Amino acid sequence: xxxxSQKPSRDIxxxxxxxxxxxQVDSQVTMMFWYRQQPGQSLTLIATANQxxxxxxxxxxxxxxxxxxRPNLTFSTLTVSNMSPEDSSIYLCSVFGRDSNTEAFFGQGxxxxxx
Amino acid sequence: xxxxxxxxxxDCAEGRAANLPCNHSTISGNEYVYWYRQIHSQxxxxxxxxxxxNETNEMASLIITEDRKSSTLILPHATLRDTAxxxxxxxxxxxxxxIFGPGxxxxxxx
Numbered sequence: 001x002x003x004x005s006q007k008p009s010r011d012i013x014x015x016x017x018x019x020x021x022x023x024q025v026d027s028q029v030t031m032m033f034w035y036r037q038q039p040g041q042s043l044t045l046i047a048t049a050n051q052x053x054x055x056x057x058x059x060x061x062x063x064x065x066x067x068x069x070r071p072n073l074t075f076s077t078l079t080v081s082n083m084s085p086e087d088s089s090i091y092l093c094s095v096f097g098r099d100s101n102t103e104a105f106f107g108q109g110x111x112x113x114x115x
Numbered sequence: 116x117x118x119x120x121x122x123x124x125x126d127c128a129e130g131r132a133a134n135l136p137c138n139h140s141t142i143s144g145n146e147y148v149y150w151y152r153q154i155h156s157q158x159x160x161x162x163x164x165x166x167x168x169n170e171t172n173e174m175a176s177l178i179i180t181e182d183r184k185s186s187t188l189i190l191p192h193a194t195l196r197d198t199a200x201x202x203x204x205x206x207x208x209x210x211x212x213x214i215f216g217p218g219x220x221x222x223x224x225x
Contacts (some may be wrong), residue, residue: 005159033212042202043159043215092158094213104151104213106158 002027004107012081012113020079021110022095030072032087033094040082041093049076054084083114118142119203124220125196133190135219137203140184145207146181150188153218159202161206162188166197 003026013019024030029083035043046066047055055068069077080087090109097103120138127133139148149164163177164172164188170177176189190197202218 005220035215042200042217044215045212048212084209094158102164103157103161105161 002029002097002105003028003102004093004095004105006107006110008095008110008112009108010111012115015084015114016084017106018040018079018081019083019112020077020113021091021093023076023078023107025074025095029095030073031096032070032076033104033114034068034108035092035094037090037092039088045076080112083112088112088114118205118214119216121201121203121216121219123217124222126222126224127190127193129195129223129225130180130192133188133193133197133221133223135188135190135201135203135221136185137188138185139203139205142183142204142205143207147180147207148177148183148186149206149213150175150177151202151204151215152197152212153202154196154199159215162201194219195223197221197224 005024007022009079031048033048036045036046037043045058045067046061047057049055049068049070051070051073065081079106090111092109094104147166150162153159153211162210163172163175165177165179175215200218200220202215
């Protein structure tokens with residue numbers, strides 16, 4: 001299994017500002033994934049973060065808006081830049097288990113409200 | 116394009132079996148069927164997965180049709196705590212990304 005801690009758990013931010021979300025895993029993992037879940041919607045994959053290389057972004061997401069860092073095998077950050085109310089969502093971090101890529105584990109998410 | 120199709124919502128009486136269907140008619144030979152659920156305000160939770168044989172664990176059973184074009188997740192005795200959105204996902208095992216569809220919102224009714 002993998003235990004994921006996300007910080008902050010929630011935040012209310014002013015439009016035009018940026019928020020950095022942290023994801024800490026209790027074991028070393030190769031890939032970390034960042035998702036967005038807009039109100040009432042399913043999860044949408046933003047990007048895949050590998051240690052030592054640039055993140056790979058999904059269609060519709062760009063690095064300037066969602067820069068990602070992956071400084072080591074247990075930690076990653078996602079920044080939501082120049083926020084607008086449309087960025088109000090839950091942002092979740094996910095990893096595969098240490099011993100298997102069968103099961104994905106998710107953090108509890110960061111609930112972001114942009115006002 | 117979505118790889119799976121699920122009904123948007125279902126109801127189930129408490130104590131009865133909940134049978135959640137999923138269509139995956141374009142599934143490839145090396146792709147597994149995975150089920151996750153998301154209880155309100157929590158991160159998704161893995162339930163079960165299978166390739167072509169039926170699978171059972173402490174949470175649920177997974178029945179996959181012989182042609183592998185559809186499957187059913189069975190919660191044998193649904194409780195109120197099983198109220199959640201259930202996601203059926205197909206993916207290969209080699210670090211393939213987990214892509215979520217809309218899922219089925221299951222309401223367990225007292």
